[in-house]
Amino acid sequence: MAIKDITLGQYYPAESIIHRLDPRTKIIGTLVFMVSIFLVKSFTGFAVSAALLAAVIILSKIPFGYIARGLKPVIFIIIITMTMNLLMTPGEPIASFWIITITREGLVRSLLLAIRLVLLIFSSSILTLATKPMSLTDGLDSLLSPLRKIGFPAHEITMMMTIAIRFIPTLMDETDKIMKAQTARGADFETGSIMQRAKSMIPLLIPLFVSAFRIAADLAMAMEARCYRGGEGRTRMNPMRFSNLDTIAWIILALYLAAVIVMRRMGL
Numbered sequence: 001m002a003i004k005d006i007t008l009g010q011y012y013p014a015e016s017i018i019h020r021l022d023p024r025t026k027i028i029g030t031l032v033f034m035v036s037i038f039l040v041k042s043f044t045g046f047a048v049s050a051a052l053l054a055a056v057i058i059l060s061k062i063p064f065g066y067i068a069r070g071l072k073p074v075i076f077i078i079i080i081t082m083t084m085n086l087l088m089t090p091g092e093p094i095a096s097f098w099i100i101t102i103t104r105e106g107l108v109r110s111l112l113l114a115i116r117l118v119l120l121i122f123s124s125s126i127l128t129l130a131t132k133p134m135s136l137t138d139g140l141d142s143l144l145s146p147l148r149k150i151g152f153p154a155h156e157i158t159m160m161m162t163i164a165i166r167f168i169p170t171l172m173d174e175t176d177k178i179m180k181a182q183t184a185r186g187a188d189f190e191t192g193s194i195m196q197r198a199k200s201m202i203p204l205l206i207p208l209f210v211s212a213f214r215i216a217a218d219l220a221m222a223m224e225a226r227c228y229r230g231g232e233g234r235t236r237m238n239p240m241r242f243s244n245l246d247t248i249a250w251i252i253l254a255l256y257l258a259a260v261i262v263m264r265r266m267g268l
Contacts, residue, residue, distance in 0.1 A: 010169050012129040017245060018060035019130050023139030025246045029253050030127045036260045037116050037123075045263050046115045052256055053122055060130050070125040071118065078117050082110040128165065137162040138240060167215065174211050178204055 018026070033049070040046050057064060091105030128136070137158050144154035182203050
């Protein structure tokens with residue numbers, strides 16, 4: 001897996017309908033879609049969810065290959081999870097070898113789980129790829145603002161989350177640079193036993209932590225220089241407003257959620 005394969009936190013600029021949607025619409029839409037994925041229990045339901053997600057990807061004008069790169073960091077986890085469900089789910093046997101028995105129920109369950117994980121990763125990737133970090137912060141802050149009445153630090157929490165997501169690509173680039181520098185000095189990160197690989201990571205982790213603290217200190221200094229004091233009394237240069245596109249998106253989302261609930265009750 002290459003560092004460039006991690007797409008979480010990266011923004012893909014494009015002139016598309018999805019990019020123009022209000023960030024609050026995209027955040028709630030993504031959450032609703034994720035919840036609906038856990039309501040779906042059949043291939044028919046997943047086909048409907050996949051069709052909606054495919055339409056969003058096409059409208060976003062983000063290359064599918066760019067989105068699919070986000071699967072590489074977790075492909076090993078998906079394979080392990082599928083294998084465990086395939087081998088450990090009881091039911092009607094369809095194949096047997098030695099002490100290994102594959103059942104029809106295990107095969108269906110592993111495939112459904114893999115589809116669910118892929119759809120979850122794709123939907124979360126589209127949210128960050130089609131939304132600027134600052135827009136994402138403003139959207140989360142607006143959605144959580146009612147909780148301020150009970151003392152919940154909505155702005156501070158959303159700011160920390162957005163900064164963490166935003167600096168994932170920065171830290172990945174820094175990791176890539178350090179790995180190349182250490183490799184040029186003779187470090188080996190690919191071969192050897194687990195203990196040897198763990199020891200070889202020490203020359204990588206120490207400069208990475210130093211770089212992370214330096215970036216954090218620079219960011220704190222920049223925020224203080226701009227008189228940042230939290231969300232109290234903060235205004236926005238471009239206030240968020242729902243448009244006709246958002247209304248259409250809400251209607252489509254409501255129809256999709258209703259269809260998922262109906263299919264679940266009908267057992268489809």
